[in-house]
Amino acid sequence: MAEKSYIPKYEFRMFGQSFPELEKQITANALQTGEQKMNDVYLLTAADNENNVKIRGGKMDMKVLEETLQGLERWAPYMIGDFPLDVEVIKSTVFPALGIPAPAFSRNEYLLTQFLNELVYHDPDLFVAHTSKTRKEFEFNGCELEITDVTINSACIKTICIESENWEKVLETKKIFNISSAQENINYPTALKRIMGLVEIPGMWQSIKQ
Amino acid sequence: MAKEELKIGEVSKPRFEFRTFGRDFEEAAYLMSRLSVPVPEKVWERTSEEIYIVSKTNDINNTKVRDGKMDIKTFVQEKDGLEQWNPLMKAEFPIGADVLKNEVYPAFKVAVPEFDKDTYTFEEFMEMVKSNPDLLAVKVEKQRFGYMVNDTICEVANVWINGAMVVTVNSESTELDDIKKTIADLGLEGVENINYLQAIKRIVGWIDKPLAN
Numbered sequence: 001m002a003e004k005s006y007i008p009k010y011e012f013r014m015f016g017q018s019f020p021e022l023e024k025q026i027t028a029n030a031l032q033t034g035e036q037k038m039n040d041v042y043l044l045t046a047a048d049n050e051n052n053v054k055i056r057g058g059k060m061d062m063k064v065l066e067e068t069l070q071g072l073e074r075w076a077p078y079m080i081g082d083f084p085l086d087v088e089v090i091k092s093t094v095f096p097a098l099g100i101p102a103p104a105f106s107r108n109e110y111l112l113t114q115f116l117n118e119l120v121y122h123d124p125d126l127f128v129a130h131t132s133k134t135r136k137e138f139e140f141n142g143c144e145l146e147i148t149d150v151t152i153n154s155a156c157i158k159t160i161c162i163e164s165e166n167w168e169k170v171l172e173t174k175k176i177f178n179i180s181s182a183q184e185n186i187n188y189p190t191a192l193k194r195i196m197g198l199v200e201i202p203g204m205w206q207s208i209k210q
Numbered sequence: 211m212a213k214e215e216l217k218i219g220e221v222s223k224p225r226f227e228f229r230t231f232g233r234d235f236e237e238a239a240y241l242m243s244r245l246s247v248p249v250p251e252k253v254w255e256r257t258s259e260e261i262y263i264v265s266k267t268n269d270i271n272n273t274k275v276r277d278g279k280m281d282i283k284t285f286v287q288e289k290d291g292l293e294q295w296n297p298l299m300k301a302e303f304p305i306g307a308d309v310l311k312n313e314v315y316p317a318f319k320v321a322v323p324e325f326d327k328d329t330y331t332f333e334e335f336m337e338m339v340k341s342n343p344d345l346l347a348v349k350v351e352k353q354r355f356g357y358m359v360n361d362t363i364c365e366v367a368n369v370w371i372n373g374a375m376v377v378t379v380n381s382e383s384t385e386l387d388d389i390k391k392t393i394a395d396l397g398l399e400g401v402e403n404i405n406y407l408q409a410i411k412r413i414v415g416w417i418d419k420p421l422a423n
Binding site: 015016017044121127128129130151152153154155156157194195196197200201204 | 231232233340346347348349370371372373374375376412413414415418420421423
């Protein structure tokens with residue numbers, strides 16, 4: 001069930017509608033190593049901020065925030081499970097990671113459709129973000145970079161990420177690409193929660209009020 | 211009966227509306243721009259920031275804050291797949307507790323809270339909204355481009371819902387046949403009619419259904 005082959009990396013990620021200058025710099029200077037399309041289903045609650053719980057390629061894929069350092073985050077995978085998932089795993093790992101109580105279970109194991117239809121969609125504390133990603137991957141200065149167009153429940157946003165096992169390399173790369181130290185590092189769960197209204201967008205009301 | 215001449219930006223009889231949301235309406239937007247008669251410069255491009263307040267228990271009242279005013283429209287009827295909405299009320303902040311009690315909260319279709327003040331500022335009202343788990347305040351930024359096709363008021367707009375972008379196209383008029391012709395002329399036949407409340411609820415995950423594309 002558990003896999004630990006992936007080495008956790010320090011990550012700096014930003015979300016926004018467009019980063020034209022930064023994109024131009026990355027595509028001009030970094031080596032593009034690939035492009036991937038993927039569909040992920042994120043499971044979100046207002047309760048938890050330290051677990052990233054998603055379904056990718058028909059598998060339950062979970063990461064936990066291990067460390068924050070110099071404004072960077074290091075996320076480590078701790079469960080990649082194939083469906084059907086054993087009810088004990090759902091009860092003891094998935095729901096605790098979501099930060100909400102586990103529901104009553106009527107099966108010993110759950111296929112993906114059963115998991116979604118019977119446990120997720122009816123839970124008022126659980127929210128689903130269907131995402132489609134087109135991810136361009138790059139290498140530069142000992143870091144992996146990505147520029148990704150994401151649709152979240154059909155709405156569009158862009159994310160750029162710099163990651164490496166070496167946190168100093170991430171900071172150095174940020175500096176090379178003139179990314180301000182004031183630029184917020186936003187992980188996927190936080191970005192999705194802001195769009196879905198599970199957490200407030202910083203400064204949300206400032207420009208609206210009289 | 212003679213048709214009422216529609217003028218963009220002016221009050222008319224309640225209009226029927228076709229609106230849809232998705233990621234890409236490039237073709238419809240192109241056709242709209244080519245088929246449109248000239249429109250007043252003031253509607254060529256308009257931008258606004260609004261707060262929509264969606265309620266888990268309400269699909270018939272469109273409740274939003276725009277230009278410092280609470281603005282509510284209510285669903286009147288659906289005919290041939292087109293929706294008719296009517297303005298219900300507008301009230302400026304600070305807003306009276308009696309208005310919140312008798313008009314705003316009933317429109318949300320949630321329990322009316324206790325009010326311990328006579329009036330509420332925008333910030334105080336937002337705190338009340340935040341404290342109710344059945345309500346959600348959603349930041350909506352719009353960049354709207356206005357047109358007039360087949361005597362219907364049309365727009366194509368980029369809309370940012372809590373920062374994530376979608377595109378909407380619409381056609382509205384008091385005359386059903388004019389809207390239907392416009393839908394056909396814009397290549398939108400068979401495309402789902404999705405109003406703002408529905409689009410927002412789908413994006414925030416309250417309704418598990420995709421937009422039109």
